[in-house]
Amino acid sequence: MKINSVSVRNFRNLSEQKIKFAPLLNVICGKNAQGKTNLLEAIYFATIGKSPRTHKDIETIGFGKKNASINLVYQRGGVEHSLDIQMGTSEKKTVLVDGNKTIKLSDIVGQFGSVYFSPDELKLVQGSPGFRRRFIDIINCQLEKQYLKDLRTNQKLLNQRNNLLRQKPVNLKNQLSVWDELLAKNSAKIAMARLRFIEKLQQYAKQIHFDLSNGNEELTINYKGICDKENASEQDFIDAWNTGVQKSLEKDMVLGYSNFGVHCDDFVLKFNGLDLRKNGSQGQQRTATLALKLAEMEILKDEYGEYPVLLLDDVLSELDLLRREKLVNYFKNIQCILTCTEFDLGLNCKIFHMENGLITE
Numbered sequence: 595m596k597i598n599s600v601s602v603r604n605f606r607n608l609s610e611q612k613i614k615f616a617p618l619l620n621v622i623c624g625k626n627a628q629g630k631t632n633l634l635e636a637i638y639f640a641t642i643g644k645s646p647r648t649h650k651d652i653e654t655i656g657f658g659k660k661n662a663s664i665n666l667v668y669q670r671g672g673v674e675h676s677l678d679i680q681m682g683t684s685e686k687k688t689v690l691v692d693g694n695k696t697i698k699l700s701d702i703v704g705q706f707g708s709v710y711f712s713p714d715e716l717k718l719v720q721g722s723p724g725f726r727r728r729f730i731d732i733i734n735c736q737l738e739k740q741y742l743k744d745l746r747t748n749q750k751l752l753n754q755r756n757n758l759l760r761q762k763p764v765n766l767k768n769q770l771s772v773w774d775e776l777l778a779k780n781s782a783k784i785a786m787a788r789l790r791f792i793e794k795l796q797q798y799a800k801q802i803h804f805d806l807s808n809g810n811e812e813l814t815i816n817y818k819g820i821c822d823k824e825n826a827s828e829q830d831f832i833d834a835w836n837t838g839v840q841k842s843l844e845k846d847m848v849l850g851y852s853n854f855g856v857h858c859d860d861f862v863l864k865f866n867g868l869d870l871r872k873n874g875s876q877g878q879q880r881t882a883t884l885a886l887k888l889a890e891m892e893i894l895k896d897e898y899g900e901y902p903v904l905l906l907d908d909v910l911s912e913l914d915l916l917r918r919e920k921l922v923n924y925f926k927n928i929q930c931i932l933t934c935t936e937f938d939l940g941l942n943c944k945i946f947h948m949e950n951g952l953i954t955e
């Protein structure tokens with residue numbers, strides 16, 4: 595996967611412009627708050643149909659502007675394709691593929707692949723379970739179309755269940771049982787997909803982490819979800835869901851929302867058997883985050899048949915020399931767009947300068 599060009603209009607602070615990228619390493623230098631991250635955000639927007647930073651599209655439209663657009667021209671399997679995203683403060687977001695075909699927003703996933711990595715991603719290790727679920731979900735949606743549908747169904751069913759818990763009708767338990775039967779099945783499907791994904795993630799991440807830590811550390815990733823039975827079947831997940839929900843019913847009724855389910859799922863990262871979140875140093879946590887992101891790249895490569903574009907936002911300055919060199923090894927043969935305040939890697943690359951929302955070569 596390679597980006598030929600990106601054109602933006604009214605996207606955050608970026609001036610209207612078209613940027614042509616080189617096939618391998620592209621470096622965007624600039625002082626703080628010039629628009630470097632905004633540009634990578636625009637590119638990632640074309641990957642998943644929304645911003646990695648906010649779920650409110652409106653926040654990405656330039657201050658005082660009514661609408662914005664992103665146009666991405668890229669190569670996949672040697673063929674040129676384009677994606678056009680239009681959004682406005684009052685109209686619905688639309689996506690156009692190859693200049694003429696309008697597609698559903700959910701179908702943007704799986705067209706163009708990229709991996710976005712910024713220092714913020716340390717939240718994958720340090721942050722709340724929500725960050726880790728989001729990580730799994732975003733990648734898994736690119737692997738399995740059905741997964742996105744199941745997630746949306748889960749959200750709807752859960753909202754219905756929570757509404758009932760809040761409203762407390764007299765026949766609450768009867769009414770809940772209707773939703774619970776559907777939720778149990780739907781949750782089992784999501785849990786199975788997450789389990790499959792984590793197994794894949796673990797395979798790659800373990801190997802990469804071993805390399806990044808010079809063979810000193812073994813990374814393991816354990817799914818912590820509604821069922822901890824080994825080799826659990828779909829029925830095991832359904833049973834575990836039913837048991838868990840029964841246990842939390844009293845609490846749910848008191849609090850007025852669901853306290854058990856796949857919306858509370860998490861995964862635990864361990865190095866050499868120790869909990870990375872509690873016992874890992876900053877450096878170890880950074881290495882693991884990097885390993886997870888590089889594993890994401892490998893997983894997407896298996897899916898797309900070619901490597902996604904790597905977007906590295908200000909991450910080099912945070913890595914020590916050894917890890918920097920290792921990281922460079924991972925992207926030396928793929929297209930990478932890297933932002934920094936100062937660049938001193940001494941690598942062959944196309945250099946851009948970002949100032950006040952405008953890029954110059």
Ligand SMILES: Nc1ncnc2c1ncn2[C@@H]1O[C@H](COP(=O)(O)OP(=O)(O)O)[C@@H](O)[C@H]1O
Binds near residue numbers: 632
């Ligand atoms: N919706 C928006 N419209 C216009 N400017 C915005 C918008 N959102 C953020 N900005 C501006 O973008 C700038 C930050 O850009 P950013 O890409 O994060 O900088 P950096 O070069 O440090 O990565 C800030 O000046 C901020 O005010």
Ligand SMILES: [Mg+2]
Binds near residue numbers: 627630
């Ligand atoms: Mg930035």
